[in-house]
Amino acid sequence: MTVLEDSPFVRACRGLPVPHTPVWFMRQAGRSLPEYRKIREGVGMLESCRRPDLVTEITLQPVRRHNVDAAIFFSDIVVPIAAAGVDLDIVAGTGPVVAEPIRAEADLARLRPITPADVDFVTEAVKLLVGELGSTPLIGFAGAPFTLASYLIEGGPSRTYLKTKAMMYGAPDLWNALLARLAEITLTFLRVQIDAGVSAVQLFDSWAGALSEADYRRYVMPHSSAVLRGLVGAGVPRIHFGVGTTVLLEAMGQAGADVVGVDWRTPLDEATRRIGPDRAVQGNLDPAVLFAGWETVERETRRVLAQGRAAPGHVFNLGHGVMPETDPEILTRLVALVHEVSGNREVSGT
Numbered sequence: 403m404t405v406l407e408d409s410p411f412v413r414a415c416r417g418l419p420v421p422h423t424p425v426w427f428m429r430q431a432g433r434s435l436p437e438y439r440k441i442r443e444g445v446g447m448l449e450s451c452r453r454p455d456l457v458t459e460i461t462l463q464p465v466r467r468h469n470v471d472a473a474i475f476f477s478d479i480v481v482p483i484a485a486a487g488v489d490l491d492i493v494a495g496t497g498p499v500v501a502e503p504i505r506a507e508a509d510l511a512r513l514r515p516i517t518p519a520d521v522d523f524v525t526e527a528v529k530l531l532v533g534e535l536g537s538t539p540l541i542g543f544a545g546a547p548f549t550l551a552s553y554l555i556e557g558g559p560s561r562t563y564l565k566t567k568a569m570m571y572g573a574p575d576l577w578n579a580l581l582a583r584l585a586e587i588t589l590t591f592l593r594v595q596i597d598a599g600v601s602a603v604q605l606f607d608s609w610a611g612a613l614s615e616a617d618y619r620r621y622v623m624p625h626s627s628a629v630l631r632g633l634v635g636a637g638v639p640r641i642h643f644g645v646g647t648t649v650l651l652e653a654m655g656q657a658g659a660d661v662v663g664v665d666w667r668t669p670l671d672e673a674t675r676r677i678g679p680d681r682a683v684q685g686n687l688d689p690a691v692l693f694a695g696w697e698t699v700e701r702e703t704r705r706v707l708a709q710g711r712a713a714p715g716h717v718f719n720l721g722h723g724v725m726p727e728t729d730p731e732i733l734t735r736l737v738a739l740v741h742e743v744s745g746n747r748e749v750s751g752t
Contacts, residue, residue: 479545611646630658666721
């Protein structure tokens with residue numbers, strides 16, 4: 403077994419015994435860190451993602467500062483669809499904005515398959531990071547077909563997903579053709595990261611919580627499964643995460659994940675009951691708790707750790723990404739607390 407395979411993070415993903423519960427944070431590399439804001443001054447988000455030197459430094463920043471058990475590759479879920487020929491930009495304060503949304507069958511021609519050469523900057527950055535990280539695993543990631551489709555159809559972020567759902571219900575052939583193309587692009591993007599040396603991958607279906615379970619299973623799950631099951635034999639754990647997905651947890655596990663990420667709305671012991679006893683869980687401290695004072699942070703962290711013991715493996719995380727206003731010192735203290743409490747097995751809900 404390699405050093406990375408034997409790391410607490412990878413072992414927890416596989417449901418194996420660990421010396422302590424591993425911890426990392428979604429969006430741990432980013433706006434909460436002053437060193438990140440400094441290095442990004444005057445550099446657009448897409449440009450940052452395409453510069454291996456910047457990607458490497460930004461990915462390493464929270465590892466140095468917080469002593470987390472895994473690094474998450476610094477990128478954005480729209481990077482592969484930009485590489486596929488879509489004219490888009492990541493607008494500060496808004497998010498991805500697509501110049502010409504996909505609304506008709508003819509629009510699919512603007513979304514071509516990608517090759518590893520289209521994202522060679524990713525390969526270079528991952529290799530640089532693996533060399534720098536040593537025994538700390540690197541997590542690769544991509545956006546799931548539904549979440550990517552929502553940006554492409556709406557033209558940007560949405561609260562209602564009206565155009566997305568209208569296509570899903572009203573033009574199922576176009577819908578399935580679009581999501582199949584996105585699944586192909588996503589699978590290629592994840593394979594590039596795995597081939598370059600990441601130790602695990604996470605598929606973000608951030609907005610899947612907008613769906614009912616029946617609609618998820620009918621319109622979305624087959625395409626997410628095409629990605630996750632396409633990585634069978636790749637040798638790395640597969641994590642699947644969405645927000646507001648309480649009713650979808652069982653299906654998201656069945657889609658092909660080894661680890662199901664759980665947001666803060668569902669206690670991990672209840673999530674494990676829904677997902678089943680054969681998959682690890684990841685999560686799920688509410689990011690807002692980090693603003694409530696250390697006594698509250700400690701109490702809620704102990705609760706999450708206690709509930710996580712119901713699963714065969716638990717990776718501690720927040721229930722969504724780190725908020726920009728978060729005090730980095732709280733995150734550093736939180737990592738130390740998780741290591742101390744889980745290492746001593748003095749896990750208590752009180």
